Amino acid sequence: MTLHDSAAEMTPLFDSSTNAEIARQLFDHIDHTTCDLAPGQMLVDPAIYSDPEIARREQERIFDRVPALAAHVSQLPAAGDFVTIDLPGNRVLLVRQADGAIRAFVNACRHRGACLVDEEAGHRRLFSCGYHGWAYNCDGALRSVPYEATFGDVDRAEYGLIDLPCETRHGFVWVVQRPGAPIDVAAWMGPEMDGILAGYHMERFEVVRMSSFEEPMNWKVLEDAFIDGYHLKFVHPNSAGPYFYTNIQVVQDFGRHVRAVTPRKVIDQIRSTPEAPIDPYVTVGNFLMPNTTILRHSDHYEALTFVPHPTDPNRCRLDVRLIVPPVTSDEEHALWEKNYDILVKTVIMEDLPLNRSLQATLRGRGLKPLILGRNEVGNQAFHRLYDDMMGQP
Numbered sequence: 001m002t003l004h005d006s007a008a009e010m011t012p013l014f015d016s017s018t019n020a021e022i023a024r025q026l027f028d029h030i031d032h033t034t035c036d037l038a039p040g041q042m043l044v045d046p047a048i049y050s051d052p053e054i055a056r057r058e059q060e061r062i063f064d065r066v067p068a069l070a071a072h073v074s075q076l077p078a079a080g081d082f083v084t085i086d087l088p089g090n091r092v093l094l095v096r097q098a099d100g101a102i103r104a105f106v107n108a109c110r111h112r113g114a115c116l117v118d119e120e121a122g123h124r125r126l127f128s129c130g131y132h133g134w135a136y137n138c139d140g141a142l143r144s145v146p147y148e149a150t151f152g153d154v155d156r157a158e159y160g161l162i163d164l165p166c167e168t169r170h171g172f173v174w175v176v177q178r179p180g181a182p183i184d185v186a187a188w189m190g191p192e193m194d195g196i197l198a199g200y201h202m203e204r205f206e207v208v209r210m211s212s213f214e215e216p217m218n219w220k221v222l223e224d225a226f227i228d229g230y231h232l233k234f235v236h237p238n239s240a241g242p243y244f245y246t247n248i249q250v251v252q253d254f255g256r257h258v259r260a261v262t263p264r265k266v267i268d269q270i271r272s273t274p275e276a277p278i279d280p281y282v283t284v285g286n287f288l289m290p291n292t293t294i295l296r297h298s299d300h301y302e303a304l305t306f307v308p309h310p311t312d313p314n315r316c317r318l319d320v321r322l323i324v325p326p327v328t329s330d331e332e333h334a335l336w337e338k339n340y341d342i343l344v345k346t347v348i349m350e351d352l353p354l355n356r357s358l359q360a361t362l363r364g365r366g367l368k369p370l371i372l373g374r375n376e377v378g379n380q381a382f383h384r385l386y387d388d389m390m391g392q393p
Contacts, residue, residue, distance in 0.1 A: 055313035067174035074206035104166035171202030217359035219316035227378035
């Protein structure tokens with residue numbers, strides 16, 4: 001199968017009328033040192049970042065029900081390609097099928113539950129368990145049981161790999177970690193965000209770099225950090241800070257998800273031409289509930305997913321994917337490597353040390369409620385929906 005149906009390119013961010021309106025709002029904020037505002041402030045219970053019982057309920061009320069970003073389609077370009085990923089409540093094996101579809105399975109042998117595949121990615125025609133040699137086809141069917149005559153009869157139709165709900169949409173593979181749960185990515189995204197992601201055509205792009213970072217902090221600390229436009233010049237004074245306006249955003253709250261447009265200081269170059277596309281002069285954060293941020297730059301995307309630890313609320317994993325047009329030369333590859341190094345420098349060397357310290361503080365006793373300002377519109381939207389989902393039976 002062909003991975004890219006056509007050459008990938010960044011589609012316009014907004015239609016002409018929306019472009020002009022967003023530009024007007026941004027310049028108005030810049031001129032008056034304002035930003036979009038929530039109706040009031042919000043208090044947050046610090047226990048949500050460290051309480052084991054709250055973390056347990058998150059598994060049941062959020063992650064057992066919601067589609068999680070598990071991979072980009074470019075990570076499995078051919079039939080037999082696989083990717084493994086640990087979600088907070090299940091180890092997952094993704095496999096590209098002969099018909100081009102991608103299926104998800106629990107990454108566990110049906111014999112004694114051993115992890116079936118330890119590698120992060122690769123290509124296989126079958127999957128054989130390293131413990132006792134039980135083997136499975138790419139479609140999850142049990143293929144062979146060594147020494148079956150002495151083991152006893154096994155109904156192979158009943159002992160294939162356990163399917164997980166899986167859907168490919170907008171260039172990503174989405175999985176619900178609980179077997180048998182419903183999955184409908186479009187419905188979860190809602191019409192506004194689903195339309196935005198469709199317009200990005202990320203299925204035409206590819207992951208050129210991906211890294212995972214195990215971190216001693218709650219996943220919501222990271223989600224809060226990457227929604228926040230209030231910290232730029234303080235946390236990134238010598239990297240991103242000088243290039244962006246701090247505390248200036250146009251925020252669109254779609255109920256479950258949020259889009260925030262943050263202006264670069266070079267946007268002043270188009271003050272006299274309000275009809276000019278603002279794409280090269282802004283970064284757009286798409287905050288997908290519950291735990292993914294997709295940053296749209298003028299020529300590529302960055303996807304960050306914040307994965308809870310299965311048992312410890314003071315730990316999580318950060319998955320970072322750099323998603324770019326298909327790379328066709330060594331020069332392009334070198335360019336994206338440099339871009340990735342910048343991403344790692346700002347996130348890993350500047351954001352994460354502060355967040356590690358923050359988590360250590362949040363484990364303290366007797367903390368008062370935390371406060372989100374009116375200017376922290378995206379953070380308030382995240383915590384509002386989080387509270388709604390945690391309140392569901």
